[in-house]
Amino acid sequence: MKTIPEILNHCAELSFDLNFSKAKLWKSESPERILVGYLPIYLPREIVHAAGGLAVGIMGAGDRKQIIKGDAYYQSYICHLPRGVIEMALDASLDHFDGFLFPSICDCVRNLSGMFKIINRGKFARYFDYPQNFSPQVGGVFYRQLIQTILDDMEKINGVKVTPEMLNNSISLFNLNRRLIEKIYSIKQNYPWRLSAVDTYHLLRAGLSIPVEEHNDMLTAVLNFLKDDSGQPQDNIRVIVSGSFCEQPPIGLIKSIEMSGCYIIDDDFMLGSRWIMGDINSETDDPLNEIVHAFLERSQFSSAIYDVGNPKGKRLVEIAKRKNADGIIFCAASFCDPALLDRPEMQKVCDEAGIPHINFQFHENTGQFKVIKEQAGTFADSIKLWA
Numbered sequence: 001m002k003t004i005p006e007i008l009n010h011c012a013e014l015s016f017d018l019n020f021s022k023a024k025l026w027k028s029e030s031p032e033r034i035l036v037g038y039l040p041i042y043l044p045r046e047i048v049h050a051a052g053g054l055a056v057g058i059m060g061a062g063d064r065k066q067i068i069k070g071d072a073y074y075q076s077y078i079c080h081l082p083r084g085v086i087e088m089a090l091d092a093s094l095d096h097f098d099g100f101l102f103p104s105i106c107d108c109v110r111n112l113s114g115m116f117k118i119i120n121r122g123k124f125a126r127y128f129d130y131p132q133n134f135s136p137q138v139g140g141v142f143y144r145q146l147i148q149t150i151l152d153d154m155e156k157i158n159g160v161k162v163t164p165e166m167l168n169n170s171i172s173l174f175n176l177n178r179r180l181i182e183k184i185y186s187i188k189q190n191y192p193w194r195l196s197a198v199d200t201y202h203l204l205r206a207g208l209s210i211p212v213e214e215h216n217d218m219l220t221a222v223l224n225f226l227k228d229d230s231g232q233p234q235d236n237i238r239v240i241v242s243g244s245f246c247e248q249p250p251i252g253l254i255k256s257i258e259m260s261g262c263y264i265i266d267d268d269f270m271l272g273s274r275w276i277m278g279d280i281n282s283e284t285d286d287p288l289n290e291i292v293h294a295f296l297e298r299s300q301f302s303s304a305i306y307d308v309g310n311p312k313g314k315r316l317v318e319i320a321k322r323k324n325a326d327g328i329i330f331c332a333a334s335f336c337d338p339a340l341l342d343r344p345e346m347q348k349v350c351d352e353a354g355i356p357h358i359n360f361q362f363h364e365n366t367g368q369f370k371v372i373k374e375q376a377g378t379f380a381d382s383i384k385l386w387a
């Protein structure tokens with residue numbers, strides 16, 4: 001039985017193991033096991049689990065890898081994540097992966113799916129094109145066909161035919177996973193000093209490269225620890241960080257925000273793990289239908305999704321009010337089209353609601369945080385003094 005510091009240290013190692021050693025070891029233990037890598041943001045990991053696979057989140061190379069070959073595949077001015085991922089694909093980091101899925105978030109990721117086909121990585125590489133029509137008869141049918149295609153891809157590799165019972169079991173495990181994560185966020189909302197933003201980040205990111213059963217055990221242990229009082233409250237403001245759902249900010253940046261006097265009480269760093277709000281029905285003859293409907297009806301707000309009937313700015317403000325946040329930090333990767341296109345509208349709604357906000361941009365390998373610390377610190381002070 002590991003102690004909480006041991007669990008959190010282990011999570012930190014898993015989060016930045018760009019060789020995915022743990023996932024590869026897991027696969028080596030049985031010939032039926034497969035690894036399916038996926039890019040941010042969301043993948044219904046239940047379907048991979050049910051097929052005897054492990055869905056492994058590829059969140060970029062961060063500041064842990066020098067990009068040399070990857071720069072030749074993309075324009076120099078775009079965000080950093082795709083160049084880091086192609087660099088990982090060109091060295092041995094993604095060997096032993098059976099397939100790759102590229103959720104629809106932007107053209108950079110769409111192009112990455114094509115590059116993986118050209119360089120012939122994995123037995124399948126698909127653009128995972130979320131529906132942008134939320135009618136069950138249109139987007140629902142389309143989404144179901146897409147998921148079925150991936151189930152077929154996996155069956156061709158390991159011969160596992162997914163039954164409703166298998167899928168129900170996987171759904172219930174991921175339901176538990178989301179519930180535990182939300183409980184941890186809920187405690188952090190009221191007692192943010194009990195678990196730092198960096199530890200929270202590592203805890204969630206580690207779950208992208210290990211079996212959900214193991215992650216659930218870790219989350220349960222940390223949740224039990226958080227129920228007891230620990231740590232000392234500081235005179236910090238409470239902020240929500242928004243816009244970092246794809247390329248991930250360096251750990252130093254997250255640390256700098258907290259050290260400058262801001263408790264991060266909510267964020268979208270690991271949005272994919274928290275995508276579906278609430279449980280998906282896991283006692284049904286047609287679990288695929290439940291996964292489809294959960295996506296159509298209970299997705300978190302995201303720049304990856306068309307939102308004409310349910311604007312993102314409004315939803316962000318609702319979260320800020322519900323969580324009693326003092327302000328919002330818009331923190332997006334440099335050149336991140338989806339986040340930066342949404343930002344002005346979201347800022348406008350924040351202004352109308354009287355919610356203070358600041359913004360800055362980063363690269364996943366940014367190494368200088370002094371300016372960000374000063375900006376976040378000034379934001380915190382101004383709220384403490386004048387809000």
Ligand code: SF4
Pocket residue numbers: 079080081082105106107108109246247333335336337338339
């Ligand atoms: S960081 Fe933004 S622009 Fe870059 S791949 Fe992700 S969503 Fe696309």
